[in-house]
Amino acid sequence: MRTFVALELPDTMRAEIVDLARCLAGRVTGRFVPGENYHLTLAFLGEIGEAESRDAIAAMDEVAAGRGPVRLHPTGLGTFGKPSDCTLWLGVEPVPELVVLAEELRAALADRGIAFDGKPFRPHITLARRVRLPKGELAPLAFPEPAHATRMTLFKSTLTPEGAIYKPLYRAELGGAEN
Ligand code: 2AM
Numbered sequence: 001m002r003t004f005v006a007l008e009l010p011d012t013m014r015a016e017i018v019d020l021a022r023c024l025a026g027r028v029t030g031r032f033v034p035g036e037n038y039h040l041t042l043a044f045l046g047e048i049g050e051a052e053s054r055d056a057i058a059a060m061d062e063v064a065a066g067r068g069p070v071r072l073h074p075t076g077l078g079t080f081g082k083p084s085d086c087t088l089w090l091g092v093e094p095v096p097e098l099v100v101l102a103e104e105l106r107a108a109l110a111d112r113g114i115a116f117d118g119k120p121f122r123p124h125i126t127l128a129r130r131v132r133l134p135k136g137e138l139a140p141l142a143f144p145e146p147a148h149a150t151r152m153t154l155f156k157s158t159l160t161p162e163g164a165i166y167k168p169l170y171r172a173e174l175g176g177a178e179n
Contacts, residue, residue: 002157003048003169005060005105006039007070007149009125014038016144017090021127023141030088030131037166038125040072040092042102042152043109044117052114053154053169059108060152060172063101068175069148070098076143078124083133089124090144098123101152150174 009017018035025032045056073093079086092098102121109116154170 001048001053002046002159003053003056003154004041004044004157005056005152005154006041007072008151008153008168008171009038009040009072009149010147013072013074013144013147016142017125017127020090020141020144024088024127024138027138028088028128028131028133030128031163032128033126034163037164038127039153039155039166040123040125040149042105042121045109045114046117048114055112056109056114056154057170057172059105059112059114060154060170062108063104064152064172064174067101068097069150070101070174071095071146072098072149073146074125074143077127077138077141079131079133086131086133087126088128088131088133089126092123092125094121094123105152 014035017038021032048056073095075091075093078089078091080089081087099121106116150173152172152174153168156167156169158165158167
């Protein structure tokens with residue numbers, strides 16, 4: 001199965017990002033991600049089997065133990081790829097608690113021999129893919145308020161012609177709710 005570990009977003013922030021994406025959808029063309037699929041990836045594992053998923057869960061539990069919620073502070077829009085065909089995302093400030101969480105998770109996965117995409121961690125929430133950006137600046141937009149993530153989740157990703165379907169396989173709690 002195709003998997004990744006990500007932070008789930010608090011409901012208020014998710015709703016605010018849906019509003020932001022709605023504004024953007026009026027200004028750029030692309031395949032917008034449905035709100036229920038928003039997440040912030042910490043490690044993309046790709047294809048793994050049952051044994052590796054058990055080890056990944058153990059790594060998540062080890063890293064989540066004793067850790068509190070992680071602050072998510074949206075910083076602005078960014079893109080991967082060329083302006084005529086890019087991925088459009090909402091960037092999140094790489095505060096130490098978030099960067100350390102990703103680093104510790106990746107180290108705990110590596111300790112168990114689990115491979116993952118080793119690209120440097122750039123915290124972001126993908127809003128749309130196959131985006132064609134207009135020339136010039138996008139008009140001012142309302143960005144979501146900072147909030148705290150309380151769940152680190154192992155997701156199974158099933159790719160379909162209509163888009164990816166994400167199913168939570170395991171959730172590690174990051175302390176109490178503090179939104
Ligand atoms: P993206 O949103 O920037 O594409 C599920 O695909 C999640 O894992 C997405 O958040 C995706 O980031 C991320 N991801 C990281 N590395 C990936 C890779 N090599 N292939 C697919 N998705 C990857």
